[in-house]
Amino acid sequence: MIIDNERTIRFGQFFHSKCRRRSVRAHDTIKNAIGSHLQSRGFDVVYEWRDIDEDSSYRYDIIAQRKEELWVVEVKPFIDKRDFGQIQAYIKQVNKENPNAKVWLGTDCLQFDELIRGEIGEMTKEWMKEDKMGIILINPELIWMLPTHKDLLDIQERGHLCEDCNYCDGFQMNNVARKLLVTIEQGITKIPKITQDDTDILYDIPKENFKDIKKEMIEIKKKMGSKLFEEKTGLKIEKS
Numbered sequence: 001m002i003i004d005n006e007r008t009i010r011f012g013q014f015f016h017s018k019c020r021r022r023s024v025r026a027h028d029t030i031k032n033a034i035g036s037h038l039q040s041r042g043f044d045v046v047y048e049w050r051d052i053d054e055d056s057s058y059r060y061d062i063i064a065q066r067k068e069e070l071w072v073v074e075v076k077p078f079i080d081k082r083d084f085g086q087i088q089a090y091i092k093q094v095n096k097e098n099p100n101a102k103v104w105l106g107t108d109c110l111q112f113d114e115l116i117r118g119e120i121g122e123m124t125k126e127w128m129k130e131d132k133m134g135i136i137l138i139n140p141e142l143i144w145m146l147p148t149h150k151d152l153l154d155i156q157e158r159g160h161l162c163e164d165c166n167y168c169d170g171f172q173m174n175n176v177a178r179k180l181l182v183t184i185e186q187g188i189t190k191i192p193k194i195t196q197d198d199t200d201i202l203y204d205i206p207k208e209n210f211k212d213i214k215k216e217m218i219e220i221k222k223k224m225g226s227k228l229f230e231e232k233t234g235l236k237i238e239k240s
Helices: 027-040 081-097 109-116 118-130 149-157 175-185 196-200 207-224 226-233
Strands: 044-050 059-066 069-075 102-108 134-138 143-146 170-174 202-206
Touching (some): 102 109, 118 134, 118 149, 170 196, 170 207, 175 226, 202 207
Parallel strands (some): 069 102
Antiparallel strands (some): 059 069, 170 202
C-alpha cells in the first residue's frame, strides 16, 4: 500500500532514468513540505519537538498526531552511513516512550537508490520490517509515503512520467541507444557495431526531446525485437 499520489504511475522507469533535477532539497524544505502535507491530512503538527525526558537530548524534527495515531518524522536530506545510523537510536527511543508511535524517515527522492542498495539498503530493509519504520520521499510537487519495505521497492513502478514532468531537467541514455537512434534517422537497416565503451558513455537528453526520441526508440524495438533491443541497449521502454 503506497499512501498518496495514487494517480501517478511511474518513478523514473523510462531509460532507467532518475529525476534529472540536480540538487537535493534542503532540510527545512523537506521538513516543512512533510509537515504541511500531514496537516492537510488532519494531523496536528509540531516542529523541533524536544524529548520530554529531562535526561534525553533527543529532538525530533516533526511530531504529528491524529486521534490515537502518533508519528515521529526524522528528516535527512542526504543518506550516508554515519547519519543514517542515528535513525536506529531514534526508533529505539520513540518505541521506549510510546510503543504505538510510528517512526518515519523523510528525505529527498534523489536519495531513493541509497535506500535500496548496499549496507544502507540492508539496514533500511531491517528497520522497515522489524521496527515498522516508514519512508517519506519528496519532490517539489509530490510526496510518497511508504509504510512498508515492499512499498519502497514498488515505488519504481509509480511516480511521474518524464514527458509530463515539471521538475525534471531531462533524461539519460547511453551511446548504444544513441547509435541506434542515428541509424534509424539515416535510414540504415543494419545494426551498428556495439562496443563495451558504448554502454558506459552517457548522454543527457533535454526533456523537450523526450517524446520524439521515445517514438523512434519504439520503432527500433519493434524491428529488433524486445529481447535483442533490451540486451543491446539495456533500456526498457515503458508504455504510457
